[in-house]
Each structure stands twice: as C-alpha cells, then as structure tokens.
Amino acid sequence: MPGKKKPTAAEVYKKYDARTNKNMAEHNRAGGSVRQPVRDAASAGRNDLYDRAKFGYRKAVQALKGQPLQDKNGNPTPAAMQFKRWDYPIPKNSGDLAKIKAQAERAKIKYGPKPKGKK
Numbered sequence: 594m595p596g597k598k599k600p601t602a603a604e605v606y607k608k609y610d611a612r613t614n615k616n617m618a619e620h621n622r623a624g625g626s627v628r629q630p631v632r633d634a635a636s637a638g639r640n641d642l643y644d645r646a647k648f649g650y651r652k653a654v655q656a657l658k659g660q661p662l663q664d665k666n667g668n669p670t671p672a673a674m675q676f677k678r679w680d681y682p683i684p685k686n687s688g689d690l691a692k693i694k695a696q697a698e699r700a701k702i703k704y705g706p707k708p709k710g711k712k
Contacts, residue, residue, distance in 0.1 A: 602669070605669075605674075606669075606674055609671060610674075613675075617629075630645075630648070630678040631644065631645040631680055632679075639704050640704075642700060642704040643701065645679050645700070646697045646700035647697075647701060648679050648697075649676070649679060649694070649696065649697030649700070650694055650697035650698055652672075652675060653691075653693045653697060655672075656672055656673075656684070657691070660672040662684055662685060662686065662690075669683050673685075676693065681696075
C-alpha cells in the first residue's frame with residue numbers, strides 16, 4: 594500500500610499563505626489593523642519598502658533568538674515562510690537570517706523617514 598504523497602514546498606507555502614490571509618482578514622474585520630505584506634519589492638513604493646524593511650529586521654531578530662526555521666522533516670516552519678510573504682527568501686539557517694537582517698537594516702536607512710527640516 595503506497596504511502597501518502599508528500600506535498601511540495603510550493604503546495605505547503607500556498608496552503609500557509611491562504612490560511613494566513615484568511616486569519617488576517619478575520620482579524621481586520623474584528624477591528625484589528627494588520628498590514629498587508631509587500632509581495633513584490635520591485636514595484637513597491639518608498640513607504641512600502643520601508644514597512645518591508647521594518648518587518649524583515651524585526652522578524653530576523655526574533656528568529657535569531659531561537660525560532661526554528663525547519664521542522665523535524667526539514668520543511669520550513671511558519672516562522673520561515675512568513676519571510677516569503679514579504680518578498681524575502683525563505684531562510685534555512687542563522688546565516689540566511691543575518692543576511693536578511695543586514696539587508697533590511699540598510700533598507701530602513703535608505704527608505705526611512707527624512708529628518709525634519711532637511712530637503
């Protein structure tokens with residue numbers, strides 16, 4: 594008797610993404626205020642890129658503190674897949690997280706609010 598077919602990484606992500614979108618919509622309908630992720634950094638505006646950088650930096654720091662990035666079978670955890678929702682690569686280890694953190698830190702400086710009084 595053949596075993597169950599293992600879902601592909603794309604199928605796992607698609608299921609995670611649909612579930613997360615549904616949960617975010619329910620939360621927002623109940624009065625919450627969850628920001629939609631920036632799905633495509635190439636076509637995003639300055640404020641969107643700043644929000645993306647804030648997310649990438651914050652989540653990379655959280656994950657570096659010990660959140661697992663892969664389950665016991667080697668599949669990405671939700672903590673890792675959330676990066677893809679914001680157009681970052683799915684991290685596999687702390688080195689990947691450090692790269693995301695550094696990239697996001699540079700983007701926060703580049704796209705962040707300008708100091709008052711400067712033109």
